[in-house]
Amino acid sequence: MSAQPVPDSTDSGATTSPVAAEASESTVNGDLLETVADGPRPQVASQVVALWVENLTVSFDGFRALNDVTLLLDRGELRCIIGPNGAGKTTLMDCITGKTRPDTGSVYLESRLHNLTELSECEIAQLGIGRKFQRPTVSPQHTVYENCELALKGNRGVFHSLFARLSKADKERIDQVLETIGLKDLKGRMAGLLAHGHKQWLEIGMLLALDPKVLLIDEPVAGMTQPEMERTAELMHRLAGERTVVVVEHDMEFVRSIARKVTVLHEGRILAEGPMAEIQRDPRVIEVYLGT
Amino acid sequence: MRERLLQFHGRRGWLILAIAAAALIVLVPLLNSLPKSFPLSVPDYLIPLLGKFLCYGMMAIAMDMVWGYTGILSLGHALFFALGGYGMGMYLMRRMAGEGVYRSNLPDFMVFLDWKELPWYWHGFQHFGFAVLMLLLVPGLLALVFGWFAFRSRIKGVYLSIVTQALTFAAMLLFFQNATGFGGNNGLTDFKRILGHSLQSPSTKLGLYIVSAIALLLTYLLCRFVVTSKLGRVLTAVRDAELKTRFCGYDSINYKVFVWTLSAMLCALAGALYVPQVGIINPSEMQPSNSIELAIWVAVGGRGTLVGALLGALLLNGAKSYLTAAFPSAWLYFLGGIFVLVTLFLPRGVLGLMTTMRKKRAAPEKTTAPEPVVAGEMLAAPEKAVESS
Numbered sequence: 001m002s003a004q005p006v007p008d009s010t011d012s013g014a015t016t017s018p019v020a021a022e023a024s025e026s027t028v029n030g031d032l033l034e035t036v037a038d039g040p041r042p043q044v045a046s047q048v049v050a051l052w053v054e055n056l057t058v059s060f061d062g063f064r065a066l067n068d069v070t071l072l073l074d075r076g077e078l079r080c081i082i083g084p085n086g087a088g089k090t091t092l093m094d095c096i097t098g099k100t101r102p103d104t105g106s107v108y109l110e111s112r113l114h115n116l117t118e119l120s121e122c123e124i125a126q127l128g129i130g131r132k133f134q135r136p137t138v139s140p141q142h143t144v145y146e147n148c149e150l151a152l153k154g155n156r157g158v159f160h161s162l163f164a165r166l167s168k169a170d171k172e173r174i175d176q177v178l179e180t181i182g183l184k185d186l187k188g189r190m191a192g193l194l195a196h197g198h199k200q201w202l203e204i205g206m207l208l209a210l211d212p213k214v215l216l217i218d219e220p221v222a223g224m225t226q227p228e229m230e231r232t233a234e235l236m237h238r239l240a241g242e243r244t245v246v247v248v249e250h251d252m253e254f255v256r257s258i259a260r261k262v263t264v265l266h267e268g269r270i271l272a273e274g275p276m277a278e279i280q281r282d283p284r285v286i287e288v289y290l291g292t
Numbered sequence: 293m294r295e296r297l298l299q300f301h302g303r304r305g306w307l308i309l310a311i312a313a314a315a316l317i318v319l320v321p322l323l324n325s326l327p328k329s330f331p332l333s334v335p336d337y338l339i340p341l342l343g344k345f346l347c348y349g350m351m352a353i354a355m356d357m358v359w360g361y362t363g364i365l366s367l368g369h370a371l372f373f374a375l376g377g378y379g380m381g382m383y384l385m386r387r388m389a390g391e392g393v394y395r396s397n398l399p400d401f402m403v404f405l406d407w408k409e410l411p412w413y414w415h416g417f418q419h420f421g422f423a424v425l426m427l428l429l430v431p432g433l434l435a436l437v438f439g440w441f442a443f444r445s446r447i448k449g450v451y452l453s454i455v456t457q458a459l460t461f462a463a464m465l466l467f468f469q470n471a472t473g474f475g476g477n478n479g480l481t482d483f484k485r486i487l488g489h490s491l492q493s494p495s496t497k498l499g500l501y502i503v504s505a506i507a508l509l510l511t512y513l514l515c516r517f518v519v520t521s522k523l524g525r526v527l528t529a530v531r532d533a534e535l536k537t538r539f540c541g542y543d544s545i546n547y548k549v550f551v552w553t554l555s556a557m558l559c560a561l562a563g564a565l566y567v568p569q570v571g572i573i574n575p576s577e578m579q580p581s582n583s584i585e586l587a588i589w590v591a592v593g594g595r596g597t598l599v600g601a602l603l604g605a606l607l608l609n610g611a612k613s614y615l616t617a618a619f620p621s622a623w624l625y626f627l628g629g630i631f632v633l634v635t636l637f638l639p640r641g642v643l644g645l646m647t648t649m650r651k652k653r654a655a656p657e658k659t660t661a662p663e664p665v666v667a668g669e670m671l672a673a674p675e676k677a678v679e680s681s
Contacts, residue, residue, distance in 0.1 A: 097539060125541035137536040139529040146525055156541045158550045161523040165296075210540060 049110065050075040050244035051096070051129075051214050056105035058091055058268075065091040066102070067268040073214070075110075078240035080255045080276075081248045083265035084288060089248045090134070092265070093216050097131045098124040110213060126156060130212030134219045136199035140192025144183050144202055147191050148174045151206035174209065181205035181235070197228040204235055214244045221254045233257045264288075299520045300513070309512075316346070316505040321498055336494045340569045343501035345609050346508045347566035352589045352605035353508075353515055353598050354558035359587065360596035361519055362551050363531030365449075368456030369559055370582035371463050372431040376560025377573040378467075379417075379427020381480035384491075384568065386418035388484040400482070401475040411473045420487060427564050428557050435556030439549040457580050464578035479574025486568050497569070504565045508602075511558055515598055518554070527551055528596075588627065592634045594641025603643060 053071040057064065066088045073079055081089050094100035096107050098121040107116040109127055116124050125131075138147050152170055155161075166174075178184040181201040186194065191202060200220060207215055220236070221229045229251075236258045239245050249255050255262065255276065262279045264272040266288050272279055279285055301309060320342065326333040351373050358364045385399040392400040398410060416422045438459065442452060470476035489496040518524050529537045530544045538544050567573045576582075585608075593604020608630070615623045638645050 099535075120543070121535075121538040122541050122543040125539050131539045133536070137533050139525075139533050139536065141528055141532055142525060149522070150525055150529055150537070150542075151540050156543065158523065158546050161526055162518065162521050164522040206540070 048075045049073070049108075050077065051110075051246075052108040053092070053096065054106050054108070056092070056095055056102050056107070058088075058095060058100060058102045064268050066095065069105070069265075069268070069270055071263065071270070073244050073246065075213075075244055076241050078236065078245045078258060078260055079247070080259040080262045081246060081265060082250070082252075082255055082262060083271075086267075087265040088268040089265055090218060091268075093131065093218060093246075093248065096124075096216060097121055097129060122156065125210070125212075128211075128213035130207040130210045130215045132203050132207055132215070132217040132220065134222065136196065136203050138191040138194075138199055138202050138206070140190065142191055143188050144178070144191055144194070145174065145187040147202060147206055148177055148209045151209040153209065153211045177205045177208045180208060180238070182231070197224050200224065200228075200232065201235070204232075204239070208239070212243065215239060215246065217245065217247045219249055219251075220247060221249065221251050229254055230257075300516045313505075313509050317502060317509070320505075321502060324498060336497070339494070339497050339501045341613065343497070343504045343569045344566060345606055346501070346504040347562040347569070348589070348605045348609050349602045350504075350508050350511045350562035350565075351559050351586060352593065352601040353511055354555040354562070355586050355590050356595060356598055356601035357515055357518070357551055357558075358555045359590060360598075360601065361524065361531065362527045362548060364548065364552065365453045365587065366456045366552075366555075367453045367580065367583045367587060368458075368460035369555070369586055371456075371460035371578050372435060372556040372559035373563035373566070373582075374463075374467075374573065374575075374577035375431040375434070376427045376563030377567040377577060378474055378480065378563075379423055379430065379560070380564040380567045381483070381573040382414060382417040382474075383420060383423035383427075384483040384486060385480050386414070386423075387486070388482075389418070391484055392482070399475070399480070401470075401478065401480075402473075405470055414473070424564070428560055431560035432553050432557040435553045436549060439552035440545075443545045443548045443552070457583065460578050460583055461580050464575045464580075467575035467578065475574070477574065479572060479576075480567075481572040481574070483568065483571055491568055491571065500565065500569050504569070507561060507565055511561070512598060512602070515558075518551075519598065523547070523550075585627070588631050590641075592630060592638075592641055594643030597641075597643050600641050600643035604641060607642065 049072060051071070051073040053069060056066050056069045058066040069088070069092060071092075081092070083089050091100060095102045095105075095117065098116065098119055102117055105117070108114075109116060109129065116127070116129075119127075139150065142150070149166065149170075152173065154170075155164070175184070178187055181204060183198060183202060183205065186198065191199065194202060204217075204220070207217075217236075221232050224232060233254065236245060236247060247255075247258065259276045261274065262272075262276050263270060264279060264282075264285050271288065272282050272285050274282075297306075300306070320334055320339075323332055323334040324336070324339060328335065351369065355366065355369050358366055358369075389397045389399075392403070394400055394403040396403045398407060402410070417426070442455060447455060466472055467474050467479075468477055474480065483491050485491060486496065486500075489499065491497075519527070526537065526542050526547055529540075530542070530547055534544050563573075563577075589604040589608050590601045591604070592608060593602065594600025608627070611626065612623060615626055634641060640647075
């Protein structure tokens with residue numbers, strides 16, 4: 001099995017490797033954005049790159065969790081990453097957000113020339129990559145409102161936070177976020193006491209308050225009921241657009257309902273990439289994942 | 293401004309605080325000045341004892357900042373307390389130059405060791421201002437460097453506790469050595485005067501007590517300011533969900549180092565006030581069991597509330613003073629027993645018990661409307677969680 005993506009899909013120009021190859025040469029001497037604009041594929045010329053993952057390889061004690069993964073995300077895209085257990089989905093997210101240092105490879109955000117894999121989690125978050133965990137992770141001893149306040153975009157310095165006060169604009173922003181995730185009535189509730197689904201939404205709300213450029217979301221509908229799932233799908237659509245959203249998900253029903261484009265990971269490699277309909281027909285994908 | 297002050301406490305809380313502060317700072321000295329025949333008069337011997345308790349209270353509040361709010365269980369905080377105490381001890385020793393047993397300009401223990409001149413690090417300590425600066429800065433710097441390396445290496449939980457315990461133990465061994473230059477085994481003692489006032493006179497003792505009470509009040513207010521600020525909320529978030537906090541862009545290491553250093557400096561201040569009141573500082577203050585006892589005070593009083601930590605320190609030290617006099621051999625059993633019982637039955641300490649009882653009493657009158665969440669009442673949450681599940 002190779003890292004080569006599926007042959008070009010008809011509509012979206014999904015292949016990443018030619019661009020990526022081009023990038024690895026030109027990052028040394030030039031602007032990434034320019035590379036995209038002047039790249040070999042006119043399809044992406046109108047779009048701007050949001051996240052660029054290049055030749056990422058990670059091993060744990062000899063086991064290759066990720067093997068030469070290259071991924072290109074356009075700005076405003078909603079991408080789903082699927083794959084069987086142990087395919088490397090979470091490891092990929094860990095690498096992008098700085099939790100795990102890859103052996104080789106690099107990650108670039110928008111037009112920045114700086115390789116993200118050299119930064120710490122908090123620096124990456126400050127640059128604008130938000131992450132939602134598989135299990136809902138909120139600060140349980142804070143209220144819903146305080147959780148949003150903590151996530152709110154702004155200065156993260158120790159001494160700044162000692163004297164920080166919420167401005168009027170900040171309060172409006174928090175109210176707006178609470179409105180979006182539908183937790184306005186519960187804003188005084190301790191986050192640890194929320195129902196599971198509400199916690200998931202609060203975490204998404206915190207990401208909204210953080211206002212990242214790229215959002216990585218790990219299994220957002222695990223353990224949700226059908227109506228909650230529909231509402232989450234709606235939230236995902238609202239998040240995409242101005243932001244780039246990457247969703248890792250097991251629930252195929254949910255993926256079908258939100259996905260525009262899907263990347264299939266298998267044993268640390270990219271097995272296929274393309275629109276959902278096409279992916280579902282791909283025999284290799286069916287063999288390793290969908291068919292079972 | 294007013295709004296910010298009300299975040300510290302509600303009106304009721306401020307009222308209680310004002311009464312407690314007035315009782316400690318005004319009432320006790322007043323009762324002390326009454327003639328001895330009055331039934332409520334506070335005898336002179338109690339004043340340094342109470343002053344000592346207040347210093348312990350400060351240390352407990354400082355400990356609560358790192359343990360209760362940030363989740364870092366330090367088992368070496370007595371080290372910072374002792375270092376502050378040594379700084380004050382050095383000042384007191386230098387001020388009595390020429391008045392020691394040997395009538396030498398050097399402290400007695402140096403004459404005894406046949407040292408001819410003062411070690412370089414003793415210079416300047418005859419000035420009170422310099423000594424105070426040093427006794428805050430040196431423990432602060434030690435905490436900063438230790439914290440930076442420990443937290444950067446992601447040392448957490450029980451491993452951090454062990455490392456801090458080892459640190460205080462190593463320091464104790466170091467200070468036991470005569471060659472270290474702090475009086476070895478015996479430490480620094482036999483002090484005469486502070487800022488020109490005789491340490492033997494009751495009025496100096498009362499003065500030191502009042503300074504301790506004011507320092508405790510200021511420490512409490514400062515800590516309250518920190519924990520009710522956004523920084524305080526970040527600390528609690530680091531305690532409960534550190535990774536999430538980092539992914540929100542907060543560098544948890546910097547936050548931990550900040551609170552760790554602040555806590556160490558408050559401990560040092562407490563130690564500096566403690567030494568002139570008890571009249572001695574020696575390496576046994578650094579022994580590991582002291583730090584463990586400190587953790588027990590905070591656990592018994594109630595973690596993450598500041599008031600609870602203070603309460604725990606006062607209660608347990610009061611009990612200790614009484615029991616070591618009445619039943620000398622029973623104290624350690626009592627302490628151990630209390631710790632086991634509190635851990636088993638009062639996970640939120642004495643203060644948690646009081647909050648629960650107050651709520652139970654208020655419950656019949658109240659409707660089920662969700663109560664406003666006060667930052668200081670965070671410890672009420674686990675109980676609510678049980679009720680709602």
